[in-house]
Amino acid sequence: MRAGQATLDSVRAALTSGSITNVSSAAEYQMWGYSGGSLASEWAAELQPTYAPELHFIGTVLGGLIPNVQNVLNTINKGLFAGLAATGINGLANGYPELQTYLDQHLIPSTSAAFKKPLTQCLGDDTSQFVFKDIYKFFDNGKDFVNAPVVQTVLNETGIMGRHGTPQMPLFIYKAVADEVSPVADTDALVKQLCSQGARIQYTRDLIGEHVTEAITGSGDALNFIKARFNGVPAPNACKTNTV
Structure with a gap:
């Protein structure tokens, strides 16, 4: 928005x-x-x-x-455009501090840096890095990541x-x-x-x-x-x- x-x-x-x-x-x-x-x-x-x-x-x-946007996340996950999910989540977290805090709390430490790569690279690299990957495997709460109130509030406002x-x-x-x-x-x-x-x-x-x-x-x-x-x-x- x-x-x-x-x-x-x-x-x-x-x-x-x-x-x-x-x-x-x-x-x-x-x-x-x-x-x-x-x-x-x-x-x-x-x-x-x-x-x-x-x-x-x-x-x-x-x-x-x-x-x-939430329907997009589910549609592109594990596909050619899965990188758009990582890009979008990082972008929203940049604009909503409460979402950033929640994201940092639930990213799996061993893959956290990889998930945040879209903050420092271009879209083409985002696409190739995440192609066919399950975005939810980067979170310790899996698919429940997007169901949290803080995420739903942001998605309902701007998604x-x-x-x-x-x-x-x-x-x-x-x-x-x-x-x-x-x-x-x-x-x-x-x-x-x-x-x-x-x-x-x-x-x-x-x-x-x-x-x-x-x-x-x-x-x-x-x-x-x-x-x-x-x-x-x-x-x-x-x-x-x-x-x-």
């Missing part, structure tokens, strides 16, 4: 930076985020009405959405989308049905919920590809949506889902 606030603050800063950047305070703007980037963009879209009501986005594109407001700008969301990082059912449910709250969403579910390839194959429709908004073409005033 804090990433959403930071994103909105960055737009505020850009719009008041004209003396340095020549960006007009009347500029039109949109967001586009994929996978981890969609976390910040979706949170920003939810928070905008209350956190930054003076901002008026003409559109937002969200790809490879991650509506429920579940749809709880902090209804996006007011038109959205284009695209997702691979076979996404192996975040189950498509979570995105389906989020879209249904936000639409019931009055959001305007064009949602494309892609039957071909998975999380990584969708970032490329879905970009054409994403760019078309963005281009249309900048060209002044009104976005549809209702929700629509296409499975292609």
